[in-house]
Amino acid sequence: MNAVMNPAFAADDELRELMCAVESGTRATCFRAVKLDRRNFLKLTGLAGGGLVLAFSMGGEAGAAAANAGEFAPNAFLRISRKGAITIYSKGPEIGQGIKTAFPLIIAEELDASWSDVNVLQAPVNPAVYGRQSAGGSRSIPDSWDQLRRAGAVARSMLVTAAASTWKVPASECSTRDSAVWNGKRKLGYGALVAKAAALPVPDAATVRLKERSEYRLLGKSYTGVDNHQVVTGAPLFGIDQTLPGMKIAVFQRCPATGGKVRSANLDEVKKLPGVRDAFVIEGNGKTTEVMPGVAIIADTTWAAFEASKQLKVEWDESTASKDSWSELVKRAVELSRLPTGEKTLVNAGNVEAALKGAAKTVTGFYTYPFVSHAPLEPQNCTAWSHDGILEFWAPTQTADRALETVAGALGVTVDKIKINQTRVGGGFGRRLMNDYVCEAGAIAQRYNAPVKVVWTREQDMSHDFFRAGGFHSLTGGVDAQGKLVAWRNHFITFTHDGKVPSSGADWAANQFPGLNLPDYQLSHSLLPIKTPTGPWRAPRSCSVAWVIQSFLHELSAVAGRDHREFLLEVMGEPRVLEGGLNTGRAADVIKLVTEKAGWGRKLPEGHGMGLAFHFSHAGHFAEVAEVSVDANRKIRLHRMVVAGDIGPIVNMSGANNQCEGGVIDGYSTMLGLEITMENGRIEQSNFHQYPILRIAHQPQVDVHFIQSDNPPTGVGEPALPPVAPAICNAIYAATGHRVRTLPLTKEGFRV
Amino acid sequence: MSALTLRVNGKERSADVDPNTPLLWVLRDSLGLAGTKYGCGMALCGACTVLADGEPVRACSTPAASVAGKNITTIEGLAKSATQLHPLQEAWIEHDVPQCGYCQAGQLMSAAALLARTPRPSDADIDAAMAGNICRCGTYQRIRAAIHSAASRLAGSKA
Numbered sequence: 040m041n042a043v044m045n046p047a048f049a050a051d052d053e054l055r056e057l058m059c060a061v062e063s064g065t066r067a068t069c070f071r072a073v074k075l076d077r078r079n080f081l082k083l084t085g086l087a088g089g090g091l092v093l094a095f096s097m098g099g100e101a102g103a104a105a106a107n108a109g110e111f112a113p114n115a116f117l118r119i120s121r122k123g124a125i126t127i128y129s130k131g132p133e134i135g136q137g138i139k140t141a142f143p144l145i146i147a148e149e150l151d152a153s154w155s156d157v158n159v160l161q162a163p164v165n166p167a168v169y170g171r172q173s174a175g176g177s178r179s180i181p182d183s184w185d186q187l188r189r190a191g192a193v194a195r196s197m198l199v200t201a202a203a204s205t206w207k208v209p210a211s212e213c214s215t216r217d218s219a220v221w222n223g224k225r226k227l228g229y230g231a232l233v234a235k236a237a238a239l240p241v242p243d244a245a246t247v248r249l250k251e252r253s254e255y256r257l258l259g260k261s262y263t264g265v266d267n268h269q270v271v272t273g274a275p276l277f278g279i280d281q282t283l284p285g286m287k288i289a290v291f292q293r294c295p296a297t298g299g300k301v302r303s304a305n306l307d308e309v310k311k312l313p314g315v316r317d318a319f320v321i322e323g324n325g326k327t328t329e330v331m332p333g334v335a336i337i338a339d340t341t342w343a344a345f346e347a348s349k350q351l352k353v354e355w356d357e358s359t360a361s362k363d364s365w366s367e368l369v370k371r372a373v374e375l376s377r378l379p380t381g382e383k384t385l386v387n388a389g390n391v392e393a394a395l396k397g398a399a400k401t402v403t404g405f406y407t408y409p410f411v412s413h414a415p416l417e418p419q420n421c422t423a424w425s426h427d428g429i430l431e432f433w434a435p436t437q438t439a440d441r442a443l444e445t446v447a448g449a450l451g452v453t454v455d456k457i458k459i460n461q462t463r464v465g466g467g468f469g470r471r472l473m474n475d476y477v478c479e480a481g482a483i484a485q486r487y488n489a490p491v492k493v494v495w496t497r498e499q500d501m502s503h504d505f506f507r508a509g510g511f512h513s514l515t516g517g518v519d520a521q522g523k524l525v526a527w528r529n530h531f532i533t534f535t536h537d538g539k540v541p542s543s544g545a546d547w548a549a550n551q552f553p554g555l556n557l558p559d560y561q562l563s564h565s566l567l568p569i570k571t572p573t574g575p576w577r578a579p580r581s582c583s584v585a586w587v588i589q590s591f592l593h594e595l596s597a598v599a600g601r602d603h604r605e606f607l608l609e610v611m612g613e614p615r616v617l618e619g620g621l622n623t624g625r626a627a628d629v630i631k632l633v634t635e636k637a638g639w640g641r642k643l644p645e646g647h648g649m650g651l652a653f654h655f656s657h658a659g660h661f662a663e664v665a666e667v668s669v670d671a672n673r674k675i676r677l678h679r680m681v682v683a684g685d686i687g688p689i690v691n692m693s694g695a696n697n698q699c700e701g702g703v704i705d706g707y708s709t710m711l712g713l714e715i716t717m718e719n720g721r722i723e724q725s726n727f728h729q730y731p732i733l734r735i736a737h738q739p740q741v742d743v744h745f746i747q748s749d750n751p752p753t754g755v756g757e758p759a760l761p762p763v764a765p766a767i768c769n770a771i772y773a774a775t776g777h778r779v780r781t782l783p784l785t786k787e788g789f790r791v
Numbered sequence: 792m793s794a795l796t797l798r799v800n801g802k803e804r805s806a807d808v809d810p811n812t813p814l815l816w817v818l819r820d821s822l823g824l825a826g827t828k829y830g831c832g833m834a835l836c837g838a839c840t841v842l843a844d845g846e847p848v849r850a851c852s853t854p855a856a857s858v859a860g861k862n863i864t865t866i867e868g869l870a871k872s873a874t875q876l877h878p879l880q881e882a883w884i885e886h887d888v889p890q891c892g893y894c895q896a897g898q899l900m901s902a903a904a905l906l907a908r909t910p911r912p913s914d915a916d917i918d919a920a921m922a923g924n925i926c927r928c929g930t931y932q933r934i935r936a937a938i939h940s941a942a943s944r945l946a947g948s949k950a
Binding site for chain 1: 792808809812813816819820821824825826827828829830831832833835838866867869870876880883884885887888889890891892894895896899917918919921922924925926927929930931932933935
């Protein structure tokens with residue numbers, strides 16, 4: 040196999056790079072797009088701690104996009120009118136993670152604005168000005184924290200200077216609060232200072248004073264989302280809601296088996312159907328992340344396009360298309376699982392063989408989890424228009440910055456001929472880190488002389504996903520006579536697209552817990568080749584491996600006859616920071632908090648059980664306790680999930696709670712009944728009747744508690760999800776003595 | 792294609808469409824009312840829920856001609872006026888219900904139908920009335936709390 044020759048493999052390389060970029064803590068990677076255009080108003084400044092912070096020499100040009108005449112716009116993040124109206128630009132995509140509220144709150148805090156004076160707008164896509172404009176890896180808050188604070192602090196400092204010179208007092212005798220500068224009892228509102236502040240030189244963002252946490256007035260409280268009024272009144276915020284004069288609707292039919300090419304299609308018949316304007320074949324470049332081969336149908340309305348696509352008959356050339364079969368892959372994995380060690384050993388610490396031989400008790404387990412789909416409720420869509428020498432897009436994407444380069448490369452144009460407008464996104468979960476639907480819309484718009492909105496049907500959305508990869512783990516662990524964990528061996532059977540490295544989202548980090556917490560540990564993998572696209576799914580890797588790790592730890596604690604809480608705390612050991620960022624002290628703190636809040640150890644009603652799990656991911660430490668009941672027919676009810684997390688200081692408490700509540704529901708929904716299977720390369724699930732997302736009747740009570748440590752703030756979109764499945768399975772074991780080793784739960788006969 | 796007249800949010804609206812066109816696409820593409828969402832096209836997710844004579848219907852699977860003569864209410868018509876939101880909308884904002892927000896129009900319309908016939912719903916009433924609406928982000932806990940809160944507010948205003 041040759042990775043260079045096959046574009047599908049190249050696409051997978053890009054996916055891995057993308058995962059690295061969105062998850063990386065190195066800001067250099069995250070500011071990759073800065074290479075596009077380093078204008079003179081941007082510079083990267085090295086700061087203490089080895090990180091880079093985006094600084095801006097905030098001349099008029101930076102704020103020019105934002106500022107109306109007579110306003111104060113010291114940078115591209117905010118402007119203030121003479122009447123005191125404060126407009127803050129939120130730079131990143133809003134995908135339901137609440138960033139359009141959180142980002143402006145950070146700026147408003149340092150500006151000392153009254154939140155009621157602030158109006159929030161979506162920033163234009165321009166990574167040369169804004170830096171990272173992506174939503175992924177729970178990186179938005181940690182990567183933008185300093186940048187946004189400094190954007191607000193620069194403006195505050197200039198307003199203070201303006202007020203001080205008006206009063207002819209030293210700036211040190213002035214303070215700020217409630218959108219005003221104060222000197223004793225006299226005050227000047229920010230609006231009154233606009234003219235004077237706008238004439239001042241902009242200070243170096245790296246040198247302005249930032250507030251101490253004790254000085255915060257806004258952060259840490261609860262705020263309703265800034266777009267909520269528009270959401271509840273049905274305003275056209277989403278990608279799929281975009282309209283342009285003369286706009287047509289397109290559907291694009293790809294081969295049901297990934298990689299199939301169009302041999303022929305009944306285009307002449309389709310073109311005669313009611314409302315259809317055109318139909319044509321797009322060869323594409325064969326990259327799943329860009330443009331796959333298919334047939335575009337352009338029609339006056341969405342319904343006309345959908346109806347016409349039902350009449351479309353395509354003969355596909357499937358000679359190089361996916362033939363993947365889940366049932367065959369499972370068989371192969373079961374055969375491989377008999378080998379204690381896989382084809383490649385990734386970690387071999389100590390002597391795991393000897394440690395297992397010396398163990399007082401050992402346990403083996405074979406764990407299986409399925410492929411799953413992102414299934415955002417807004418299907419993939421994008422509006423594109425080729426006009427005036429440019430290609431303009433209205434895109435519900437998680438990676439607006441990266442889309443510029445991807446789209447330009449895929450369509451053979453230069454980045455300066457691409458304009459991307461960010462819309463609100465009807466659910467991301469990782470699906471929209473990829474911009475295939477944007478590239479596709481561009482390829483169609485290049486062939487059609489009017490704006491075109493490409494709308495995917497639900498069936499297309501579910502079959503052409505970058506799925507969370509399934510996986511298999513053959514585990515052996517041992518405890519000593521005192522019930523202490525002494526050995527852990529894992530043969531991980533996973534997937535590959537290039538025959539060399541695991542597929543996107545299907546690998547295991549060498550420093551993954553508990554690898555660094557015990558001396559005798561072995562991790563190996565075997566790779567099964569597939570062509571079905573895989574990719575990052577909410578809390579990539581963690582969303583699947585946390586279930587395996589935390590379930591198996593519970594198996595070991597049970598065989599040792601230990602209390603799971605004590606066992607887990609013992610594995611954590613002394614407070615220290617391990618490679619990869621796991622802080623065992625912070626871990627122990629959330630484990631202690633969650634068990635206290637859940638009433639760990641209390642007597643439960645008959646048929647009830649309580650389960651505990653911990654996972655560290657995306658810089659967040661999360662421990663969760665599930666309380667379930669199971670009846671004789673394996674009907675289960677998740678009564679309550681208690682969540683304890685440490686992500687440092689909270690920006691918007693309501694938003695942070697909402698992410699955890701949603702993470703619990705998402706985790707429960709997925710582990711309970713969701714599974715994607717494929718046969719002959721075709722995805723077997725097409726719509727929600729075959730992909731039963733959890734409904735309100737099965738919603739558990741979710742109680743969320745945060746330890747607001749003094750660590751830097753980190754993201755919360757993902758890390759509450761991974762502990763959900765193991766906490767529930769450990770609770771099922773506590774209630775029934777049955778160990779769940781295959782997901783979804785319905786595979787083992789459980790139902791709600 | 793033929794002219795179809797619908798009564799939407801209190802106004803007569805006409806659209807030149809095939810009468811079998813689902814109500815969803817007449818609302819979105821012909822009448823410019825994009826608040827009603829497409830999620831599945833099979834009446835499985837509830838994102839397209841609107842009211843026809845007060846009853847919740849899935850607009851994606853309802854031929855437009857079949858609701859001619861009925862009073863159609865969409866999310867754009869749920870509030871009495873631009874300044875006076877429906878108590879459910881107020882409760883949704885107060886409880887910060889939305890995450891991505893895509894399903895919320897459908898959730899609100901199902902909830903509005905529920906409160907119209909059951910002013911003080913129990914949790915079981917909510918489970919039954921909202922069973923057809925998926926929230927992929929998992930905001931169910933807040934949806935439930937907001938419905939109870941709006942019901943209390945309505946009861947208070949009538950007392």
